[in-house]
Amino acid sequence: MASAGGADAASNAASDEEAAAAKGGGRGAAEPPGPYHRQPMYNWQATKSSLQERFTFLFNNELLSDVRFVVGKDRTAQRIPAHRFVLAAGSAVFDAMFNGGMATTSAEIELPDVEPAAFLALLRFLYSDEVQIGPETVMTTLYTAKKYAVPALEAHCVEFLTKHLRADNAFMLLTQARLFDEPQLATLCLETIDKSTLDAISAEGFTDIDIDTLCAVLERDTLSIRESRLFGAVVRWAEAECQRQQLIVTVDNKQKVLGKAVSLIRFPLMTIEEFAAGPAQSGILSDREVVNLFLHFTVNPKPRVEYIDRPRCCLRGKECSINRFQQVESRWGYSGTSDRIRFTVNRRISIVGFGLYGSIHGPTDYQVNIQIIEYEKNQTLGQNDTGFSCDGTANTFRVMFKEAIEILPNICYTACATLKGPDSHYGTKGLKKVQHETPTACKTCFFFFSSPGNNNGTSVEDGQIPEIIFYT
Numbered sequence: 001m002a003s004a005g006g007a008d009a010a011s012n013a014a015s016d017e018e019a020a021a022a023k024g025g026g027r028g029a030a031e032p033p034g035p036y037h038r039q040p041m042y043n044w045q046a047t048k049s050s051l052q053e054r055f056t057f058l059f060n061n062e063l064l065s066d067v068r069f070v071v072g073k074d075r076t077a078q079r080i081p082a083h084r085f086v087l088a089a090g091s092a093v094f095d096a097m098f099n100g101g102m103a104t105t106s107a108e109i110e111l112p113d114v115e116p117a118a119f120l121a122l123l124r125f126l127y128s129d130e131v132q133i134g135p136e137t138v139m140t141t142l143y144t145a146k147k148y149a150v151p152a153l154e155a156h157c158v159e160f161l162t163k164h165l166r167a168d169n170a171f172m173l174l175t176q177a178r179l180f181d182e183p184q185l186a187t188l189c190l191e192t193i194d195k196s197t198l199d200a201i202s203a204e205g206f207t208d209i210d211i212d213t214l215c216a217v218l219e220r221d222t223l224s225i226r227e228s229r230l231f232g233a234v235v236r237w238a239e240a241e242c243q244r245q246q247l248i249v250t251v252d253n254k255q256k257v258l259g260k261a262v263s264l265i266r267f268p269l270m271t272i273e274e275f276a277a278g279p280a281q282s283g284i285l286s287d288r289e290v291v292n293l294f295l296h297f298t299v300n301p302k303p304r305v306e307y308i309d310r311p312r313c314c315l316r317g318k319e320c321s322i323n324r325f326q327q328v329e330s331r332w333g334y335s336g337t338s339d340r341i342r343f344t345v346n347r348r349i350s351i352v353g354f355g356l357y358g359s360i361h362g363p364t365d366y367q368v369n370i371q372i373i374e375y376e377k378n379q380t381l382g383q384n385d386t387g388f389s390c391d392g393t394a395n396t397f398r399v400m401f402k403e404a405i406e407i408l409p410n411i412c413y414t415a416c417a418t419l420k421g422p423d424s425h426y427g428t429k430g431l432k433k434v435q436h437e438t439p440t441a442c443k444t445c446f447f448f449f450s451s452p453g454n455n456n457g458t459s460v461e462d463g464q465i466p467e468i469i470f471y472t
Contacts, residue, residue, distance in 0.1 A: 052128060058083060059127035060120065067098075070110045071119045078116040079108075082123060090126035093148045114147070115140040125153045133160055139176055146180060158185050165189065167196035172205035175213055193217060197225035201233040207240035211261065218264035223312045227266050228274035234258065234265060235282060251283035258284070268309035269402045272297040302365070302387045309386075311352050311403055321355065321469045322434045322446055325427025325462070328394040330360040332426035332457075332464060338418040339464035340451035342375055347444055347472070349407045351382075353400035355467025356417055357425040358390020365389050366421035372405050375412040381405050394425045396467050404471065414451055415465050428462040444472055 041063060048054040058064060065081035072078060087094035097104055111119065118140035124130050133141050133156065142157035161173055165188060174189035176182075193200045200206065209217075214237060217223070223230065238254040247253040255262070267279060275297065280290050289305075296302045324341075354370055371383040382405040388397045399417070407413060436444045446468065450459040458464050 167199035326429035339458035350404040355396030362392035
């Protein structure tokens with residue numbers, strides 16, 4: 001009976017101590033007279049049925065503690081008790097701190113660069129495997145987990161961020177992912193920006209990104225936004241950056257802070273009206289660049305411009321192409337009539353351009369209008385007035401649409417190309433069916449048909465438009 005009564009007393013005492021420890025965040029919240037002062041607790045272990053419960057009880061508790069951390073700065077700093085063995089068992093950084101060749105013997109360690117809430121989240125995880133993070137603490141907890149080499153907690157933080165990733169916070173999280181060297185999170189942020197580019201650049205966090213992050217985004221082929229809107233967002237970013245650098249918001253200063261980012265804007269993808277209404281009047285470009293781009297839109301041969309004209313097609317994977325001819329001959333003439341070929345495909349694809357034949361007379365420039373028309377509805381789905389330079393060989397030369405054009409299975413489309421220039425090469429021994437197979441064994445089958453009516457002579461058997469460039 002006496003034994004049972006002693007156990008009950010011990011249990012009650014342990015419960016009282018537990019309550020006292022829990023109140024105000026444990027004994028670490030109080031200021032005992034000495035660094036390791038604590039009241040003895042008899043047989044508290046008997047109330048804990050598992051190792052996890054025992055170690056969880058020691059979390060943020062002076063009981064058996066042998067080190068203290070002063071975490072944070074100034075008035076926000078907190079003194080937090082801990083146990084060297086537990087910390088060393090969970091973190092190589094703490095192990096080196098306490099047991100390495102340069103081990104500290106100090107009973108109190110200052111951590112001014114760590115937030116108290118994040119440090120407590122780290123300790124809670126090391127003592128109990130419990131994850132306690134939220135929107136306000138996840139970034140500081142991620143920083144602390146990386147600082148003390150606790151990859152399991154780091155992974156929980158990244159998972160939390162991934163679940164809460166949206167278009168309106170994608171740029172903020174992308175900046176943090178790059179700062180903390182989290183490539184998986186950065187990739188997910190970029191994919192979100194690709195899918196919802198307009199929403200992402202309209203969010204407040206867009207203008208807060210650094211120049212390297214801005215350039216990383218502008219380099220992408222997969223943004224889903226018109227280039228004129230993207231340019232407007234870049235100008236907004238430049239104005240915000242001027243203010244961050246305490247510069248007067250002038251054209252010269254916007255040019256200065258943008259630097260190489262200007263060269264990543266794809267001005268040739270704009271319509272001439274979009275260019276005239278925005279970039280041409282912005283002052284961001286020099287007068288010479290404005291003139292050259294206007295000439296690029298309106299004349300042939302086109303002057304060379306330093307800007308990318310590859311479409312931002314918001315497509316993933318690799319570019320594919322098919323060639324419907326088995327042989328190349330010469331000569332094919334042009335009189336202002338379109339070359340046309342009808343086709344269907346067996347699966348959904350996105351066409352981004354054509355490969356066209358060039359001159360038989362050596363290096364030459366061509367002016368060309370390319371179109372894709374839905375045959376039954378006679379509806380133009382996409383077109384581009386542009387030009388290309390050829391080198392006189394029998395090769396094909398890429399001519400791209402400004403935006404990807406979605407092609408649906410088993411619907412008939414007409415590919416059109418109206419060229420102005422000298423006689424060119426042309427294809428012969430054409431195929432009615434051309435099959436493209438990807439490494440994943442996905443087959444894309446094109447079926448070709450001659451296009452009646454106003455046609456420059458192109459047919460299934462011979463003519464122009466040898467290549468179709470697409471993404472699956």
